[in-house]
Amino acid sequence: xxxxxxxxxxxxxxxxxxxxxxxxxxxxxxxxxxxxxxxxxxxxxxxxxxxxxxxxxxxxxxxxxxxxxxxxxxxxxxxxxxxxxxxxxxxxxxxxxxxxxxxxxxxxxxxxxxxxxxxxxxxxxxxxxxxxxxxxxxxxxxxxxxxxxxxxxxxxxxxxxxxxxxxxxxxxxxxxxxxxxxxxxxxxxxxxxxxxxxxxxxxxxxxxxxxxxxxxxxxxxxxxxxxxxxxxxxxxxxxxxxxxxxxxxxxxxxxxxxxxxxxxxxxxxxxxxxxxxxxxxxxxxxxxxxxxxxxxxxxxxxxxxxxxxxxxxxxxxxxxxxxxxxxxxxxxxxxxxxxxxxxxxxxxxxxxxxxxxxxxxxxxxxxxxxxxxxxxxxxxxxxxxxxxxxxxxxxxxxxxxxxxxxxxxxxxxxxxxxxxxxxxxxxxxxxxxxxxxxxxxx
Amino acid sequence: xxxxxxxxxxxxxxxxxxxxxxxxxxxxxxxxxxxxxxxxxxxxxxxxxxxxxxxxxxxxxxxxxxxxxxxxxxxxxxxxxxxxxxxxxxxxxxxxxxxxxxxxxxxxxxxxxxxxxxxxxxxxxxxxxxxxxxxxxxxxxxxxxxxxxxxxxxxxxxxxxxxxxxxxxxxxxxxxxxxxxxxxxxxxxxxxxxxxxxxxxxxxxxxxxxxxxxxxxxxxxxxxxxxxxxxxxxxxxxxxxxxxxxxxxxxxxxxxxxxxxxxxxxxxxxxxxxxxxxxxxxxxxxxxxxxxxxxxxxxxxxxxxxxxxxxxxxxxxxxxxxxxxxxxxxxxxxxxxxxxxxxxxxxxxxxxxxxxxxxxxxxxxxxxxxxxxxxxxxxxxxxxxxxxxxxxxxxxxxxxxxxxxxxxxxxxxxxxxxxxxxxxxxxxxxxxxxxxxxxxxx
Numbered sequence: 001x002x003x004x005x006x007x008x009x010x011x012x013x014x015x016x017x018x019x020x021x022x023x024x025x026x027x028x029x030x031x032x033x034x035x036x037x038x039x040x041x042x043x044x045x046x047x048x049x050x051x052x053x054x055x056x057x058x059x060x061x062x063x064x065x066x067x068x069x070x071x072x073x074x075x076x077x078x079x080x081x082x083x084x085x086x087x088x089x090x091x092x093x094x095x096x097x098x099x100x101x102x103x104x105x106x107x108x109x110x111x112x113x114x115x116x117x118x119x120x121x122x123x124x125x126x127x128x129x130x131x132x133x134x135x136x137x138x139x140x141x142x143x144x145x146x147x148x149x150x151x152x153x154x155x156x157x158x159x160x161x162x163x164x165x166x167x168x169x170x171x172x173x174x175x176x177x178x179x180x181x182x183x184x185x186x187x188x189x190x191x192x193x194x195x196x197x198x199x200x201x202x203x204x205x206x207x208x209x210x211x212x213x214x215x216x217x218x219x220x221x222x223x224x225x226x227x228x229x230x231x232x233x234x235x236x237x238x239x240x241x242x243x244x245x246x247x248x249x250x251x252x253x254x255x256x257x258x259x260x261x262x263x264x265x266x267x268x269x270x271x272x273x274x275x276x277x278x279x280x281x282x283x284x285x286x287x288x289x290x291x292x293x294x295x296x297x298x299x300x301x302x303x304x305x306x307x308x309x310x311x312x313x314x315x316x317x318x319x320x321x322x323x324x325x326x327x328x329x330x331x332x333x334x335x336x337x338x339x340x341x342x343x344x345x346x347x348x349x350x351x352x353x354x355x356x357x358x359x360x361x362x363x364x365x366x367x368x369x370x371x372x373x374x375x376x377x378x379x380x381x382x383x384x385x386x387x388x389x390x391x392x393x394x395x396x397x398x399x400x401x402x403x404x405x406x407x408x409x410x411x412x413x414x415x416x417x418x419x420x421x422x423x424x425x426x427x428x429x430x431x432x433x434x435x436x437x438x439x440x441x442x
Numbered sequence: 443x444x445x446x447x448x449x450x451x452x453x454x455x456x457x458x459x460x461x462x463x464x465x466x467x468x469x470x471x472x473x474x475x476x477x478x479x480x481x482x483x484x485x486x487x488x489x490x491x492x493x494x495x496x497x498x499x500x501x502x503x504x505x506x507x508x509x510x511x512x513x514x515x516x517x518x519x520x521x522x523x524x525x526x527x528x529x530x531x532x533x534x535x536x537x538x539x540x541x542x543x544x545x546x547x548x549x550x551x552x553x554x555x556x557x558x559x560x561x562x563x564x565x566x567x568x569x570x571x572x573x574x575x576x577x578x579x580x581x582x583x584x585x586x587x588x589x590x591x592x593x594x595x596x597x598x599x600x601x602x603x604x605x606x607x608x609x610x611x612x613x614x615x616x617x618x619x620x621x622x623x624x625x626x627x628x629x630x631x632x633x634x635x636x637x638x639x640x641x642x643x644x645x646x647x648x649x650x651x652x653x654x655x656x657x658x659x660x661x662x663x664x665x666x667x668x669x670x671x672x673x674x675x676x677x678x679x680x681x682x683x684x685x686x687x688x689x690x691x692x693x694x695x696x697x698x699x700x701x702x703x704x705x706x707x708x709x710x711x712x713x714x715x716x717x718x719x720x721x722x723x724x725x726x727x728x729x730x731x732x733x734x735x736x737x738x739x740x741x742x743x744x745x746x747x748x749x750x751x752x753x754x755x756x757x758x759x760x761x762x763x764x765x766x767x768x769x770x771x772x773x774x775x776x777x778x779x780x781x782x783x784x785x786x787x788x789x790x791x792x793x794x795x796x797x798x799x800x801x802x803x804x805x806x807x808x809x810x811x812x813x814x815x816x817x818x819x820x821x822x823x824x825x826x827x828x829x830x831x832x833x834x835x836x837x838x839x840x841x842x843x844x845x846x847x848x849x850x851x852x853x854x855x856x857x858x859x860x861x862x863x864x865x866x867x868x869x870x871x872x873x874x875x876x877x878x879x880x881x882x883x884x
Contacts, residue, residue: 298740305735
């Protein structure tokens, strides 16, 4: 039994500062739960000014990450610089020095997870990555331990707080996308360069990690269909509400026809669903299990202290293993490496869903019937129709024509896309048709 | 490393049958995650007919629980008979035989937890009790592991599905309490004898367990203030909705003035809160942490398969320890036994809350001012008032007078109770005033 567990931190940004604050402020509480102090051995950051902001004593500072990795006193290396390189190099180097690793780096784990977890398995070191998905929500632990006896049917996640804040603003305040984005930036909920949040890239990283854990398969990032929120308009939010739905950016994974669906896109969900009530910067992940049925985990998905708390829970978990002289008590990716098998990713055109379609068409007799005809030829059956009168809300860019909204029954994506190519080619259709997929959460 | 982990089950009721089904159906999945088969060694039940219902092979059956406990092949004893005796005796006997224990028995852990966990600590055996609170929601694991670095500010739980189903029926269908209870019984959501669900006893058991884990203190069950839902009326549900609230039976614990609040009662919460959206038989537990802020865990709180799944996760957890040759990796009750300290329970009269008060009074000038005067003398400040006109909805038992509803600002319970004794004694007040406490969830 060690008298203290020493943590070395690489990267003292927002999350690193949160970890430092929690380890300092909750020293006694943590010792009461862990039985041994968690101490910070060394912190590396290339930006010296950050040390002053957080109030780090001189003897704990270095600008060289390798000093952290090579320090024989340090038990656990905490990588918080994010991004691919040099983070990947630091991970592999730390593993080869037989350091346990904790990280919040979703991009790295989504892109190079297979390589990193193989190395960690070979060296028999622990990996903690609770902070990589859902910030303060202990969703990694739920999948690896809480639902260890559970066959997962589906996961639906609101895992990007920026997008959810923007959609909430659009829905509650009637703002359009760019106004809501500006407001999010003003409040610090969106980066100056918000691309990865807005275009679905960040939720795709998180989905890759969740799907790997749930299904015991590698999930190649490039096979995740990804669509962001930048084309969601106030008109569609209004129609969704009239139809009894909310629009949320969902990360979705489920098994269908023996293949794995993995996709991120704006989704209409019935407004009575708990997931539809998740507003602002909050995240929530619904897991549907064959035995447990529907469950949902809700909390802050980002921020210094919530994410810092998730990191600290990983440090404590690994410290408990160190004190018992064990490592990798549960497999890194929830399944034993030798039992993981590649499940084919369902190509997007093969998925089945209900669809919301908004057409902007010429206002003359016969147009509705033409569109319905094309849909019918593509085996798409219509569940309901709203036709706006001539004074209905039109896109501001246009003043001619009328809006026609249809909800379909379950249909295949390739049939929908095929029908839309034909419909959008008609002279009576004034702009590309808007499509939003519709899901029920159970 | 063992070639299989053997589980002995005592009590083959609803949950036991779920565990048997999951272990049978998901044998391969569990082996892929655990690395070793989880096998059922022996099952004890005094009611032989149950074995046939579930399809248990002859060689696994016994009517004598001691055969399970004393069987040297069995690694983990699963107690699912519930209640205090003989469950308590079986627990202590199994621990003394150095068996690890898994249970769903909230009543036993709430009443005799200190004795049982001390014995388990002394014998260094693991205890799994995920199924004791919140059915399929992995809330025990969240408190012991997910939030191991988190200082808990408060917990608000909907932890009794029967009560929540009844309140939801009353709210959505306008049923009164006894009609809703009958409907719950018809659907199998309430027992023939529903007392422990209806009177708050069951949620008090669960609250004791949650508070022990969150705060590292013993929680004497008799010190938990407990009020059930049997006095909630459709009138109060209607007023709550007009005021922007939902009424839920909440189990609440928080630190205030260095003491621990632990109480179960119908509570008005703002209808925008996620917790207010939890309907039907679902459970949800909100945990407010100093670092993570608000989080919420939602799912099925009862039933054969959800609760069975929680039990299986405990079996897997302990099996992982057995395979590594360790036990009690995390302290049984989240804190090391020697660091647990008794925190005094805040007496109910000392708590502070906002209050909803519904008076049934004589319809004459001056009554409102008299009541407001008494409240003022007791330092209770009024936030809002609704006075129903003479045709307002009156309790069916009475046709005279008017209803007067007041929402107070933060006040002390003893001041409220003191004021109500005086007010209820007035001739102008026709029936005992209804009081519902009001909480914000963050």
